[in-house]
Amino acid sequence: MQTRLxxxxxxxxxxxxxxxTRQLGWPHLLxxxxxxxxxxxxxxxxxxxADRAGPGIVLAxxxxxxxxxxxxxxxxxxxxxVHESGGAYSYTYIGLGEIPAxxxxxxxxxxYSVACAAVGVGWSGYVVSALASAGIHLPVAxxxxxxxxxxxxxxxxxxxxxxxALLMRGVHDSARLNAILVTVKLSALGLFVxxxxxxxxxxxxxPFLPFGFFAQEIGGETKGLMTAAAIVFFTFFGFxxxxxxxxEAKRPxxxxxxxxxxxxxxxxxxxxxxxxxxVGAAHFSLFADDPAPLSKILNLIGHPLxxxxxxxxxxxxxxxxxxxxMYGQTRVFFSMARDGLLPSRLAxxxxxxxxRMVTAAVAVCIAVVAxxxxxxxxxELTNTGTLTAxxxxxxxxxxxRVRYPDAKRSFRYPLAWIFAPIAALGCLYFLLSLPALTxxxxxxxxxxxxxxxxxxxxxxxxxxxxxAAGGAQN
Numbered sequence: 001m002q003t004r005l006x007x008x009x010x011x012x013x014x015x016x017x018x019x020x021t022r023q024l025g026w027p028h029l030l031x032x033x034x035x036x037x038x039x040x041x042x043x044x045x046x047x048x049x050a051d052r053a054g055p056g057i058v059l060a061x062x063x064x065x066x067x068x069x070x071x072x073x074x075x076x077x078x079x080x081x082v083h084e085s086g087g088a089y090s091y092t093y094i095g096l097g098e099i100p101a102x103x104x105x106x107x108x109x110x111x112y113s114v115a116c117a118a119v120g121v122g123w124s125g126y127v128v129s130a131l132a133s134a135g136i137h138l139p140v141a142x143x144x145x146x147x148x149x150x151x152x153x154x155x156x157x158x159x160x161x162x163x164x165a166l167l168m169r170g171v172h173d174s175a176r177l178n179a180i181l182v183t184v185k186l187s188a189l190g191l192f193v194x195x196x197x198x199x200x201x202x203x204x205x206x207p208f209l210p211f212g213f214f215a216q217e218i219g220g221e222t223k224g225l226m227t228a229a230a231i232v233f234f235t236f237f238g239f240x241x242x243x244x245x246x247x248e249a250k251r252p253x254x255x256x257x258x259x260x261x262x263x264x265x266x267x268x269x270x271x272x273x274x275x276x277x278x279v280g281a282a283h284f285s286l287f288a289d290d291p292a293p294l295s296k297i298l299n300l301i302g303h304p305l306x307x308x309x310x311x312x313x314x315x316x317x318x319x320x321x322x323x324x325x326m327y328g329q330t331r332v333f334f335s336m337a338r339d340g341l342l343p344s345r346l347a348x349x350x351x352x353x354x355x356r357m358v359t360a361a362v363a364v365c366i367a368v369v370a371x372x373x374x375x376x377x378x379x380e381l382t383n384t385g386t387l388t389a390x391x392x393x394x395x396x397x398x399x400x401r402v403r404y405p406d407a408k409r410s411f412r413y414p415l416a417w418i419f420a421p422i423a424a425l426g427c428l429y430f431l432l433s434l435p436a437l438t439x440x441x442x443x444x445x446x447x448x449x450x451x452x453x454x455x456x457x458x459x460x461x462x463x464x465x466x467x468a469a470g471g472a473q474n
Contacts, residue, residue, distance in 0.1 A: 003097030004463050006339075008404055009084055020085060020247045020334075020349060021171075026255040026262075028175040029242050032327070033263025035182045035320035036238025038270065039119070042189070043314045045232050046275055047293030050284040052221075053228035054210040057284070058275045060228035065268030067229075068236040070423035071390040072264045073413045074397045075243045079256030080410040081400065086335030087243035087328065088389035088396075093339070095396035095403065098461060099453075104392045105336050106449035110442075111385025112241075112329030113366055116160060116322050118382065120370040123318040124155035130315070147374035156370040163322045164363030167330065168356045171248050174323060181320045188313030189274055191306060192294050196277035199301040204283050233430060235271065237386045238321065239263050240393075241328030244335075253410035326362060333358045340462035341453070380434060384442040387431040394424040 049057040078091040086093075089108055093101035128143050144150030166174050211223035242259040249255040278293065282300050287293040292314075298307040334355045337346035346358040397413055397420050413420060432439075458464065 003099040004461065004467070005095075005097045005403075006093040006101075006463055008094055008400075008407060009082060020331075020355070022248055022250050022252075023170075023172050024175055024245055024248050024255070025250050026258040028179065029245055029249060029255050029259025030262045030266070031179040031182050032175065032245065032324050033239045033242045033259050034186070034266055035178045036241050036324035036328075037236055037263060037267045038182070038185060038189075039235075039238070039317050039321040041232075041235030042271060042274060043294055043310070043317070044291060045235055046278055047287050047290040047296075049228040049232045049275075050279065050293070051288035052211065052223045052231060053225045054207070054284050055205040055279045056209045056211075056225045057228055057232070058272050058279065059208075060225055060232050061235075061268065061271040061275055063225070063229040064233040065236060065264060065271065067233060067423070067426050068239070069261070069264050069268070070419050071394060071427060072239055072260050074390075074393040074416075074420055074423060075240060075260045076257035076411045077397055077409055077413040077416070078393060078400070079243050079246050079260065080253045081404075081407055083246050083249075083252040084335065085244050085247040085331040087240055087246075087332060088393045089332050090246075090335055091243075091396045091400075092392045095399035096392065098341075098458075098463065100392065102341060102449065102453045102457065103446060104389055105332055105341070106446060106453075107385040107388040107442075108332045109329060109385075110445050111382050111389070112325045112332070113362075113369065114385075115325045115382045116163075116329070116366045117156075117370040117373075119318050119321045119325070120156040120159045120366070121153060123159050123315065123322070124153050124370075126315045126318070127155050145372045145374060152371040154371070157367045159319065159322060160326075160367045160370050161363055163319060163326055164359055166323065167327060168350075168354055168359050170354050171245075171327070174327065178320050178323055181316055185313045185317045185320070186270070188310055188316075189270060192298065192310055193273055193277045195298060195301070195303050195306055196281035199282070200277070200280035202280070204279050204281075230430065230433065232271070234383055236264065236267060237382070238324060240386065240389055241324045244328045244331035247331075253408075257411040326359075326366065330355055330359045330362050333362060338462070340460045340465065341457040380438040381441055381445070383434060384431060384438060387427045390427040391424045391431070394420045394427070 046057060049060050053060050082090055082094060084090055087108070089101055089105035092104045124143065128138055131138060140149055141151045142154045145153050166177060209225055211218060213225045215222050215224040215227045239260055242263065243256060246252045246256050278287065278297055282297045286300060287296050290296050292311065294310050295307040298304070298310060333342060334347055336342045337344055337358065346355070346361065348355065348357050350356045397416055400407070401416065
C-alpha cells in the first residue's frame with residue numbers, strides 16, 4: 001500500500017488554514033526545553049545512577065546527553081525547514097509519508113498523555129505528603145484512584161486542569177510562567193551545588209569507575225557505566241516538545257534549533273555539575289539508590305533547611321513538565337486534526353491564538369487517566385513514544401536530504417549520513433531494551449491506532465481528499 005507524502009510547506013501552502021500565532025522567541029523555547037527536561041529525574045536518578053556507576057555517574061550523564069544530542073540535531077535541522085506545529089509527526093509526514101506519520105503521531109499522543117498523567121500523580125503524592133507533615137490529612141478517597149482504595153485522585157486532576165486552563169489563556173502566558181518556574185528550580189540546583197562544594201573531597205572520585213565501563217553482573221545486579229548511562233538517558237526526554245512550537249516561533253528557522261540544541265547542552269552541563277558536586281560532597285555509597293539523594297547529601301553535610309528547599313523545588317519542577325508535555329500533545333493533535341486525520345473541529349484557534357478545543361479535550365482525557373487509573377509500569381510507555389519519535393526524526397533528516405536536497409536549511413545536521421544512523425540505531429537499542437510488558441502495551445496501543453486510521457482517518461485525510469479531487473478534475 002502506497003503511503004501519501006506531504007509536500008514541504010511554504011507560506012503559500014499554509015494560506016487559508018487555521019494557524020497558530022507566532023509569539024515565542026528563542027529564550028521561550030530554550031526555557032520550554034529546560035522546563036521539560038529538568039524534572040524530578042535529576043533529583044532522584046543521581047542516586048540510582050551512582051549505585052550503578054559510582055563516581056562515573058558524571059560521565060554517564062555526558063554519554064546519555066551525547067546520544068540525545070544526536071537525536072536533537074535531527075530535530076534542529078527539521079525545525080529549521082518545517083515551520084509548522086506537530087514536531088516529529090509533521091516531519092515524518094513530509095519525509096516518510098502518511099502511514100509512518102500516523103504511527104509517530106499516535107505514539108507521541110501516548111508519550112505526552114502518559115507523561116502528563118504520571119507527573120500529575122507524582123505531584124499529588126508530594127502535595128499530600130507535605131500537607132500530612134503540616135498536620136493536614138486528606139482522605140484517601142480523594143487522593144487515590146480505585147486501584148489504591150480511593151475514588152479519585154483529586155490533586156492530580158486539579159493539577160492537570162490548572163495547567164490546561166493556563167494553556168488555554170495563550171502560549172505567551174504559559175511560556176512566561178514556565179520561565180519563572182524554570183528559574184526557581186535551577187536556582188535550587190545552584191544552591192545545592194554551592195553548598196555541596198563547601199564539603200568537596202576529591203578522594204570521593206577514586207576509583208572513578210568501580211564497576212567498570214560495560215554492563216556486568218555484580219552481586220545479582222547489573223552495574224557499570226553504560227548501565228547507568230541507559231538509566232539516566234531518560235532524564236533528557238522532553239526537548240522534542242520544543243519542535244511542536246515551530247508554528248508559534250517568531251523566527252522558526254533559527255529559534256527552534258537554539259531551543260532544542262541549547263536545552264540539551266544546558267541540561268547536560270547542569271546534570272554533570274550537579275552529579276560532580278554530589279559525589280564530591282559525599283561518597284557515592286552514602287546516597288546510592290536513595291529516592292531523594294540531593295536532600296540526603298545536604299542533610300549529611302549539615303544543611304537541613306537547604307534540604308527542605310531542594311525537596312520543595314522538586315515539587316515546583318513537576319508542573320513545568322506537565323505544562324510542556326501537554327503543550328506538545330495539543331500541538332500534535334492540532335496538526336493531525338488540521339491534516340484531517342482527526343476531527344477537523346479540533347483544529348480551531350481562539351482569538352488568543354490558542355487551540356482551546358483540542359486543549360480542553362486533551363485535558364479531560366489526561367485528568368481521567370490521572371484521577372482514576374494506576375500508572376506504575378504504564379509510565380514506562382512514555383519512553384516508547386519518545387524513542388519512536390527520535391528514530392523517525394533521525395531517518396527523516398536523511399529522507400529529506402534526498403527528497404529536497406536544495407531546500408533552505410538554516411541549521412544543518414553535521415555529518416548527518418554518519419551520525420543520524422547512529423542516533424536511530426542507538427534509540428532503537430534503548431527501545432528494544434525496555435521491559436517486554438511495556439513493549440507489548442506499546443504494540444497494543446498502536447494496533448488500536450491503526451484500526452482508527454484505516455476505519456476513520458485514511459478516508460478523511462486532507463491530503464487524500466485533495467489528491468482525489470485533483471484526479472477527478474483530470
